[in-house]
Amino acid sequence: MPGFVVWFTGLSGAGKSTLSALLANELRARGVHVEVLDGDEVRTHLSKGLGFSKEDRDINIRRIGFVAKLLARAGACAVTAAISPYKDVRNEQRAQIPHFIEVFCQCPVDALASRDPKGLYKRALAGEIAHFTGITDPYEPPDNPEVTLYTDRETQAESLTKIIAALEQRNLIPVR
Amino acid sequence: MPGFVVWFTGLSGAGKSTLSALLANELRARGVHVEVLDGDEVRTHLSKGLGFSKEDRDINIRRIGFVAKLLARAGACAVTAAISPYKDVRNEQRAQIPHFIEVFCQCPVDALASRDPKGLYKRALAGEIAHFTGITDPYEPPDNPEVTLYTDRETQAESLTKIIAALEQRNLIPVR
Numbered sequence: 001m002p003g004f005v006v007w008f009t010g011l012s013g014a015g016k017s018t019l020s021a022l023l024a025n026e027l028r029a030r031g032v033h034v035e036v037l038d039g040d041e042v043r044t045h046l047s048k049g050l051g052f053s054k055e056d057r058d059i060n061i062r063r064i065g066f067v068a069k070l071l072a073r074a075g076a077c078a079v080t081a082a083i084s085p086y087k088d089v090r091n092e093q094r095a096q097i098p099h100f101i102e103v104f105c106q107c108p109v110d111a112l113a114s115r116d117p118k119g120l121y122k123r124a125l126a127g128e129i130a131h132f133t134g135i136t137d138p139y140e141p142p143d144n145p146e147v148t149l150y151t152d153r154e155t156q157a158e159s160l161t162k163i164i165a166a167l168e169q170r171n172l173i174p175v176r
Numbered sequence: 177m178p179g180f181v182v183w184f185t186g187l188s189g190a191g192k193s194t195l196s197a198l199l200a201n202e203l204r205a206r207g208v209h210v211e212v213l214d215g216d217e218v219r220t221h222l223s224k225g226l227g228f229s230k231e232d233r234d235i236n237i238r239r240i241g242f243v244a245k246l247l248a249r250a251g252a253c254a255v256t257a258a259i260s261p262y263k264d265v266r267n268e269q270r271a272q273i274p275h276f277i278e279v280f281c282q283c284p285v286d287a288l289a290s291r292d293p294k295g296l297y298k299r300a301l302a303g304e305i306a307h308f309t310g311i312t313d314p315y316e317p318p319d320n321p322e323v324t325l326y327t328d329r330e331t332q333a334e335s336l337t338k339i340i341a342a343l344e345q346r347n348l349i350p351v352r
Contacts (some may be wrong), residue, residue: 045238045242046222046242048235070243070246073211075250076251
């Protein structure tokens with residue numbers, strides 16, 4: 001089976017990291033080699049020093065895409081879990097990665113702001129965080145993602161099932 | 177067979193890129209998935225904006241090491257071909273990568289300066305290039321590299337044979 005990339009996109013708190021960890025567990029149980037390129041981890045290892053302007057975010061996403069592509073080419077699954085707010089740069093990655101599964105974690109800002117475990121939305125809405133995606137920075141939803149998750153009204157198990165189904169349908173993972 | 181990393185180190189012009197390309201061909205012919213992380217390519221995709229101070233070189237090497245480690249973990253062979261002049265950062269990569277084969281391309285500066293196809297040594301010796309490794313910037317040779325190549329007095333075929341032998345001995349590639 002070919003390597004592939006599962007590219008999560010969505011606002012902060014919409015479930016990207018949690019679902020990418022659950023997905024990684026499920027895929028490993030099926031014998032797939034998985035590497036999760038989480039937004040924060042990548043900013044430590046590949047993008048220290050970059051900020052959150054469009055230019056810096058684009059560079060960060062291109063680096064994640066470069067590494068994800070290499071991993072997929074080696075037959076692995078790379079799961080990326082950065083916000084990746086800009087459509088053009090996501091589509092640039094899609095264009096250069098053969099098996100690219102875009103997973104849109106859709107969740108209204110209201111829902112995120114009312115959950116807000118880290119208090120980030122509260123601070124962003126109070127104007128204390130510059131470049132906060134969805135509040136003071138744009139988020140461009142994908143037009144045709146392979147999977148759309150409604151993380152404010154699906155259980156994590158339901159969301160995970162949708163991703164797995166999309167991968168099985170495309171013969172990227174063994175059916176179980 | 178486990179994934180592994182072949183880490184070339186040596187001065188500019190000492191043969192790292194040429195030998196890494198020859199090595200990649202030979203390994204692919206044996207069915208090994210290989211990715212070459214060449215110094216220049218990496219500076220485009222992972223490290224644009226970094227310079228040649230010790231600090232920036234170290235960051236560049238750590239990024240290469242991070243990607244090489246992920247590839248090796250996925251069962252592939254990553255071949256890195258950056259100058260990587262500093263011993264401590266090379267050893268840091270060695271410490272975190274299970275199968276790490278350091279290949280030292282040893283070649284005296286005199287020999288490099290007399291070949292000098294790009295005219296870089298001439299310019300560096302004239303003081304026109306700051307941070308030029310071996311002239312105006314340090315190069316720290318490895319203490320115990322797995323392979324030492326004497327690229328001023330070996331043929332490329334001889335050098336390649338030494339690397340292949342080191343990989344076969346360690347059961348990292350199929351014997352042929």
